[in-house]
Amino acid sequence: MDKVTTYLVCSYLYYIQYEDTPxxxxxxxxxxxxxxxxxxxxxxxxxxxxxxxxxKAGTAYQIGDRDYPPEIKRLAKQ
Numbered sequence: 810m811d812k813v814t815t816y817l818v819c820s821y822l823y824y825i826q827y828e829d830t831p832x833x834x835x836x837x838x839x840x841x842x843x844x845x846x847x848x849x850x851x852x853x854x855x856x857x858x859x860x861x862x863x864x865k866a867g868t869a870y871q872i873g874d875r876d877y878p879p880e881i882k883r884l885a886k887q
Contacts, residue, residue, distance in 0.1 A: 810884070812844055813853040817881045820869030825877065826885065838867040855881070 810818065819830040819837055832840065844851065845864040855878060863871050 811853070812840060812847075813851070813855055813859065814881070814884065816840055816844060816869065817855060817858060817872075817877065818885045820872060821877050821881055821885045824870055824872070825874045841865075841867045 815832070816837075819832050819840075822828045822830045830837065841864045844859060845861060848859070848861055848864065851859075858869075858872055858876060860871070863869055
């Protein structure tokens with residue numbers, strides 16, 4: 810999975826499904842920092858769900874259940 814997809818799947822599992830994610834907190838924070846550093850040049854169909862402030866805080870709490878694309882929800886269930 811690419812970084813954005815991984816971020817969204819982990820966020821969906823943690824914030825919406827209240828389940829464990831495949832990443833540790835440290836790994837998720839590292840992923841957020843990497844996405845923040847790449848943000849301005851990042852191209853991804855779901856980039857619109859990311860924002861710099863949330864990446865700085867290491868969270869995706871701002872994304873609601875209805876905002877997650879079906880592809881992300883499907884991947885999270887695998």
